[in-house]
Amino acid sequence: YAGRAFKPGDFSRIIHITDMDGAFIPDDAVVEDAAAVKPLYSATEIRTQRKSGIENRNQRKRECLNRLSAVSRIWGVPYQIYYMSCNLDHALYGKLNSTDEEKEEDAYQFAKKYRNDIPGFLEYIKDSDFAVGPDYKESWEYITEDLHSLERHTNLGLCFDMVECENSNERKK
Numbered sequence: 143y144a145g146r147a148f149k150p151g152d153f154s155r156i157i158h159i160t161d162m163d164g165a166f167i168p169d170d171a172v173v174e175d176a177a178a179v180k181p182l183y184s185a186t187e188i189r190t191q192r193k194s195g196i197e198n199r200n201q202r203k204r205e206c207l208n209r210l211s212a213v214s215r216i217w218g219v220p221y222q223i224y225y226m227s228c229n230l231d232h233a234l235y236g237k238l239n240s241t242d243e244e245k246e247e248d249a250y251q252f253a254k255k256y257r258n259d260i261p262g263f264l265e266y267i268k269d270s271d272f273a274v275g276p277d278y279k280e281s282w283e284y285i286t287e288d289l290h291s292l293e294r295h296t297n298l299g300l301c302f303d304m305v306e307c308e309n310s311n312e313r314k315k
């Protein structure tokens with residue numbers, strides 16, 4: 143596809159994966175902290191030198207996520223957005239505030255663990271205590287409540303349920 147624009151017909155579906163970054167937490171869970179050189183996340187708050195900056199980011203991100211989670215098609219192509227909360231490292235490995243080096247090592251170890259174990263990966267992402275369901279709409283309602291967008295959650299497992307269902311329907315045709 144080098145040098146060629148994509149067309150809607152090039153896609154069977156669009157699967158968008160995003161970090162929540164605490165976007166739906168109340169403003170009082172964003173804490174001004176002069177010692178926080180970069181935002182520090184926990185399951186209950188974000189500590190930052192620029193409280194208003196995080197609050198503004200969260201507002202913009204909430205607006206975008208509310209819109210995207212309600213969209214079912216883009217350019218006529220089926221679309222859904224799935225989340226990793228608070229971020230991918232938190233959802234997959236249970237870690238917050240990882241360094242770039244830790245992220246790289248964790249990603250390598252995760253890929254190594256599951257590269258030949260797709261059923262194990264699917265079980266992990268769909269059936270772990272941090273997996274959110276039972277359906278797409280309810281998973282988005284859940285993540286917008288309380289401090290859930292800071293806590294360890296993902297709805298990505300729902301994506302694989304949908305794909306498995308579609309593949310099964312295709313085989314029946």
